[in-house]
Amino acid sequence: MKYKKSLYPIVKKEILRKNIFSIEILCPDIASIAKAGQFVHILPDNMTLRRPISICDIDKENGIITIVFEVKQEGTQRIANKNKGETLDVLGPLGHGFTLLPDAKKVVLIGGGIGNPPMLPLAKYYSNKATVISGFRNAECVILQNEFKNTGAESILCTDDGTAGRKTLVTEPLKELLANGNIDAVYACGPIPMLKFVAAIADEADVYCEVSLEERMGCGIGACLVCACKLKKEGKDVMGHVCKNGPVFSSKEVQW
Numbered sequence: 710m711k712y713k714k715s716l717y718p719i720v721k722k723e724i725l726r727k728n729i730f731s732i733e734i735l736c737p738d739i740a741s742i743a744k745a746g747q748f749v750h751i752l753p754d755n756m757t758l759r760r761p762i763s764i765c766d767i768d769k770e771n772g773i774i775t776i777v778f779e780v781k782q783e784g785t786q787r788i789a790n791k792n793k794g795e796t797l798d799v800l801g802p803l804g805h806g807f808t809l810l811p812d813a814k815k816v817v818l819i820g821g822g823i824g825n826p827p828m829l830p831l832a833k834y835y836s837n838k839a840t841v842i843s844g845f846r847n848a849e850c851v852i853l854q855n856e857f858k859n860t861g862a863e864s865i866l867c868t869d870d871g872t873a874g875r876k877t878l879v880t881e882p883l884k885e886l887l888a889n890g891n892i893d894a895v896y897a898c899g900p901i902p903m904l905k906f907v908a909a910i911a912d913e914a915d916v917y918c919e920v921s922l923e924e925r926m927g928c929g930i931g932a933c934l935v936c937a938c939k940l941k942k943e944g945k946d947v948m949g950h951v952c953k954n955g956p957v958f959s960s961k962e963v964q965w
């Protein structure tokens with residue numbers, strides 16, 4: 710696995726929503742090799758364990774990656790406390806990203822809540838061949854909608870309470886798109902119950918599906934076993950590492 714580790718400067722920081730931050734990091738050596746679906750492992754100040762955050766945007770020309778994350782506890786709070794001009798200790802890019810299908814004519818990208826950020830590089834790659842279905846709890850949690858629209862992808866916004874977009878779960882528009890046919894692949898990131906339903910619906914429609922899983926992590930490079938997970942390969946149960954073999958897996962490999 711090819712990855713870099715250094716202190717990299719923050720070139721932009723924005724508060725997107727309450728507790729949701731977007732940080733642009735100038736790291737040309739990471740940006741030049743980063744792929745859709747990979748993540749970076751960031752060391753918060755005065756902590757020993759890094760925090761995994763997906764790469765939300767890759768600007769290879771200017772050597773910048775963007776991360777979008779929600780403050781959960783102390784680690785993400787310390788990352789969010791950093792400002793433009795300060796540095797972040799970043800290890801990356803890590804993990805196995807999404808499989809890009811150059812011949813695909815139509816794909817569906819599904820993001821649930823803070824699972825939306827890793828869908829943006831895929832939306833940029835597929836552009837008008839993609840339909841992005843984004844799901845959030847309510848209007849106050851909605852992020853990245855202009856960014857998705859700017860990629861040329863069609864976008865469908867859903868909220869649990871109907872305060873923005875359609876009042877439905879992301880699985881409903883997915884079923885409608887699959888019923889119309891001609892979908893080559895489905896990609897998803899979000900809470901496990903959502904991923905499980907998405908995988909089952911894609912499976913029933915016999916459409917290739919990849920999901921990005923979240924697991925607690927230690928090293929992030931396959932050396933500590935913290936992120937061990939059960940997988941299925943050629944009908945057999947095997948152990949894998951979310952950090953190294955994933956975070957993106959074919960939905961058929963995952964033991965739900």
Ligand SMILES: Cc1cc2nc3c(=O)[nH]c(=O)nc-3n(C[C@H](O)[C@H](O)[C@H](O)COP(=O)(O)OP(=O)(O)OC[C@H]3O[C@@H](n4cnc5c(N)ncnc54)[C@H](O)[C@@H]3O)c2cc1C
Nearest residue numbers: 760761762763778779781782783784785923924925926956
């Ligand atoms: C591959 C991957 C990509 C991710 N991408 C994003 C993203 O783009 N945006 C975003 O907001 N969040 C993302 N997360 C979740 C994010 O890593 C956790 O919210 C964060 O680690 C919580 O740290 P904390 O110190 O604030 O919280 P705490 O809960 O206090 O963290 C304590 C410990 O648990 C680990 N941990 C807690 N929750 C998670 C979790 N869900 N996944 C992995 N480790 C966890 C932390 O690394 C730390 O070691 C991602 C997780 C993974 C595995």
Ligand code: FES
Nearest residue numbers: 927929933934952
């Ligand atoms: S986090 Fe150490 S093996 Fe995956």
